Amino acid sequence: MAPGWLSIPKRLNTQWPSTSVTDYDVAVVGAGPAGSATALRLARAGARVVLLERSRFEHPRVGESLSPDVNPLLRELGVPLPEGTPSYGVRSFWGGAASSSTVFSPYGTGWYVDRVAFDDRLARSAAAAGAVLRTGTTCVGISPGWTLRLSPGEPVRARVLVDATGRAARIGRRLDAERLAFDRLVAVTGFLPAADPGGFGLLETVPEGWWYSAPAGADRLVAMLLTDAELCRGLRLGEVDRWRAHQGPETAARLRGPGSPHATFPPHSEGLRVVPASSHRLHRSAPDLAGQGAPWLAVGDAALAVDPITGTGVVRALRSAQAAAETVLALLAGRDALPAYEAALDHECTAYLRRRVEYYAAEDRWPTAPFWQRRLRGLSASGASPAPGTD
Numbered sequence: 001m002a003p004g005w006l007s008i009p010k011r012l013n014t015q016w017p018s019t020s021v022t023d024y025d026v027a028v029v030g031a032g033p034a035g036s037a038t039a040l041r042l043a044r045a046g047a048r049v050v051l052l053e054r055s056r057f058e059h060p061r062v063g064e065s066l067s068p069d070v071n072p073l074l075r076e077l078g079v080p081l082p083e084g085t086p087s088y089g090v091r092s093f094w095g096g097a098a099s100s101s102t103v104f105s106p107y108g109t110g111w112y113v114d115r116v117a118f119d120d121r122l123a124r125s126a127a128a129a130g131a132v133l134r135t136g137t138t139c140v141g142i143s144p145g146w147t148l149r150l151s152p153g154e155p156v157r158a159r160v161l162v163d164a165t166g167r168a169a170r171i172g173r174r175l176d177a178e179r180l181a182f183d184r185l186v187a188v189t190g191f192l193p194a195a196d197p198g199g200f201g202l203l204e205t206v207p208e209g210w211w212y213s214a215p216a217g218a219d220r221l222v223a224m225l226l227t228d229a230e231l232c233r234g235l236r237l238g239e240v241d242r243w244r245a246h247q248g249p250e251t252a253a254r255l256r257g258p259g260s261p262h263a264t265f266p267p268h269s270e271g272l273r274v275v276p277a278s279s280h281r282l283h284r285s286a287p288d289l290a291g292q293g294a295p296w297l298a299v300g301d302a303a304l305a306v307d308p309i310t311g312t313g314v315v316r317a318l319r320s321a322q323a324a325a326e327t328v329l330a331l332l333a334g335r336d337a338l339p340a341y342e343a344a345l346d347h348e349c350t351a352y353l354r355r356r357v358e359y360y361a362a363e364d365r366w367p368t369a370p371f372w373q374r375r376l377r378g379l380s381a382s383g384a385s386p387a388p389g390t391d
């Protein structure tokens with residue numbers, strides 16, 4: 001590695017950067033909802049933006065349930081509402097017998113969408129607004145200034161760098177921000193073809209964690225067990241038979257129900273996937289925030305990732321993109337906008353952690369199970385202190 005380069009994934013790299021570098025005002029790394037919405041807003045405000053995405057939106061993604069709050073956010077961005085199944089509510093077996101929450105919102109229904117199609121559409125909307133979208137392009141190194149080394153392709157240079165790489169927060173962590181992890185949640189996830197996936201989400205607790213299943217497109221269901229990483233390893237929950245054996249009765253009935261070809265599982269060529277789902281806050285030091293060196297910021301899950309039980313990840317990502325874009329524009333204008341941006345995220349993080357304790361306290365049937373004990377104590381499995389900042 002050349003002196004001054006911060007390598008991002010250890011496995012990659014390849015070419016020494018040539019002298020051909022393209023300049024932008026802003027480089028956004030990651031075209032999930034947060035990165036695409038940030039790039040879209042910046043491009044619309046007249047900034048020269050490059051939006052880098054390592055995938056070509058070819059692999060299945062989790063996060064298909066969109067709350068009604070997404071509707072006004074998408075309208076404001078000028079992105080067409082998703083084609084998907086309307087979501088009218090969730091059947092919940094959390095804390096005892098069934099309860100149903102019906103969605104009553106001034107913004108209409110929520111949606112179950114194919115997240116690949118949804119993310120792809122947002123990225124293309126950013127491109128239509130003027131951002132330069134480069135899919136199939138991974139940022140593999142950064143040097144302060146900012147120059148980004150890409151694979152494949154020539155480097156790019158930008159005055160402001162935005163980390164929108166999701167829960168991995170690849171850029172921020174390389175820039176020495178501290179990742180405060182609040183748990184070690186993982187989601188053991190499978191996609192199942194279903195002739196009639198229904199129009200509801202199903203939530204059910206078990207001693208090892210909780211199950212969620214929902215439509216993920218017109219002809220398939222997604223089903224996932226949310227549990228702690230060590231339980232997943234110890235109980236081998238990533239194996240189809242074990243995963244199935246730990247299903248709650250309602251989940252098992254749904255996955256075996258009419259129109260659901262449970263017998264043919266695993267349906268997708270990838271089978272089950274264990275996806276990180278831990279909560280974290282990317283914390284920055286005071287000197288870093290004081291504006292020494294070139295400015296950067298994190299947005300969406302990279303800045304603050306929350307428990308999927310909240311069902312708010314995509315909406316938070318779209319909202320945080322607005323704050324991020326405003327902050328970037330202020331930085332480009334030479335104003336010191338980072339401390340206020342980070343303080344607002346600290347505040348949001350504290351409120352989220354309080355809410356998380358309330359969610360988990362509503363289930364008291366498994367008081368001796370390690371998964372539930374950890375949450376009821378309100379402490380992180382990793383021992384990290386729960387909250388930076390104050391409410």
Ligand SMILES: Cc1cc2nc3c(=O)[nH]c(=O)nc-3n(C[C@H](O)[C@H](O)[C@H](O)COP(=O)(O)OP(=O)(O)OC[C@H]3O[C@@H](n4cnc5c(N)ncnc54)[C@H](O)[C@@H]3O)c2cc1C
Nearest residue numbers: 030032033034054063065138139165166187300301313314
């Ligand atoms: C199991 C699970 C279930 C969930 N369910 C829901 C749900 O039902 N509803 C909901 O609203 N939210 C849900 N969420 C949360 C939601 O998916 C996230 O909050 C949301 O995707 C965050 O968007 P983001 O843009 O910040 O990050 P991401 O969506 O993670 O996007 C990050 C992007 O960065 C790209 N990238 C990473 N590294 C690089 C690199 N070096 N170079 C270039 N590109 C890179 C990735 O390919 C990716 O496209 C769920 C999360 C999990 C883990």
